[in-house]
Amino acid sequence: MKKLLPILLVILMLGIFTGYANGSEYDLTLFTVWKTNPNFDQWLSGVESATGLKINAIAEPTDTDTRQQKVVTILSSGDSSIDILHINDEMGTSVKNTGWLVPLNDTVLTDDIIGYFPQGYMADMLTSKDGGIIGVPSYVGYLAFWIDQVKLDKYGFKSIDAKEDFVAFAKAATEGGNYGYGGSWEKTYIHNELGIFVNLFGGDYLDWTNPANKEAIQFMYDMVNTWKVTPVDVLADKYEQMNQKFIDGKYAMLFMWGTGGAFRDAGRYGEDQIHLAPIPQFATKSIFTDSWSFVLNSASKNKEAAIKFLQYVASKEGMVSGWDNVLAYPARSDAAQLLPDSDVKDMYSLYQRTCIVRGRPMLPQTMEFLTDMGTIFQLCMQDKITVDEFCVRAQQYVERYK
């Protein structure tokens, strides 16, 4: 037995290494944030049936920082173990000019289909300085306006059409430990809402000498400190905390990405509960669009299979499958037309018709920029710096990180 054990161990080791040496049973490896969606396996089966590919799907971390670090480590180190990655705008802006991703103009996003994608977004977020389009948007999303109809009815409002309605409703709904407006103002999250308010006031996120920007900051400051329609607690909240409080009736309205999956799961989604609403008119009626895009790793050794995958997800059929399985609203306008009528389809069409739709402003050193902006925003909301000082510092960061 004593002599047999080392021999068995050697055989076992050889077996393990041989297994690796013979190569993977999969055609490609997909690193995606959708992996944790309950219907992901259904979506993946559909992709595999349509493409004939066997796909190894790995879950991306849900935490922003961890995900960013993992993705840039994979791409910057030339790690070929991941073929397709699912990245958001922040990551896309950071890596699109690095040469770590394969341009898809000639193979996937060809002239016959590129017109169906949001042109401004594609240009701002996914096109490198050499003109290469580096990603296929897996959906189109909006930082939409959400309202709790229960509170709208309770306080006698029919709709929130303008800034005056917004403020009046926020004030009316602030009582008994509940607040009119909820937010997610943790330092790496605040850039979304900060940007939307800047846009609503007609400002420019990358120009903090613009007086409209100052108006926007002052408005947000007043929400917390003057009118007290937003609790200062929001400075610690990420989306999980904000959504939970909205579900629990703590807030009357907020801006949030997505199609309301969390609200549906909590039984709080519907015409008489929490639902999408038209963007109110401030100085402008603006909305952010975003997406997560599938990108092809330059180091991938399975490019042929990867392109096949990307061609499918960029197709009408692929986009509709995304909606059917994981509620990803099609980024292709022709695919969106194929969806059955729904409140989400109606509202998204309304946003596209009536709002100035913009991609979020990003700089090359995205995470540093948005973290620094979040930090000074929190200092401003806590009265540690003035609104004027905020604007001065914000402009310095724009200059430093562009």
Place this chain on the structure above:
Amino acid sequence: MQTKKKFNLLWVAWILILPALLIRGFTTVYPIFETFRISLYDIRLFKGIIEFVGFQNYVTVFKDPKVIASVKFTVIFVLSSMALHIVLGIILALILNMNFKGRKFLRTIVLIPWAMPMVVVGIAARWAFDNDYGLVNDFIRWFVPNFKLSWLIYTNSSRLAVIAMDLWKDIPFFAILVLAGLQFIPEEIYEAARVDGAGPIQSFFKITLPLITKNVLILSIFFTMWRLVSFDIVYSMTSGGPGEDTALIAYRITTEAFTNLNLGYGATLAVVLFLVMVLFSSITLLWVKKIDY
């Protein structure tokens, strides 16, 4: 003949440990030298910059306000956490050393916090310190009904929360290790002290404390090192916020290197931290050598 046999055996020994040495060298020694090397470069991968700058990064470290803020909180964190580790750890060890029913059970469950991954603790703590949903405020409201505090949005309370979670997680382990030291103190010494009229407090200060001092000091070296490189509690609980108020130096290093991809600067910070740790452990070891009871 015997010398030749010994020499052959030595060769065999070296050959057998060579794979482990090579792996160790590749995974530990090589990264250390590589870190020193790249600390002399300005490497910003997003901008495609790789430029030799000599000791410029080291000069920048001492002028960077974010690093200064991180160092300040790291000093506060290490000093306060260690002081409480020692005091509360010894108290807990003394309790666990007493004879009472359920002592074995208590000694087992007291280690549960230590066994939990720090990331899990941090994520749970984010909720625990929430004003509306947190169990901390819920507990305080038993005594102060209208208590309201969002712990993680203010500098002092967020720092207190981070230190509290660090203590909650690691004091049990410190206490168990001190308890091990307490086991070696012979009961006869306490008996003799009782015969001489010494009370429990006198026994503690004249017998227990001197005899466990060396043990506690050596433990303090390790625990201080671990505090100095603490990263996961801040990463999962506060993301360094509010602002940069809870960004420990190890968190800053990770952010610079892996989020901002400023690899050269991140390496510089790592080297500086390494030197601080070497200095600290050298001084403490010298001090420990001088103690003799």
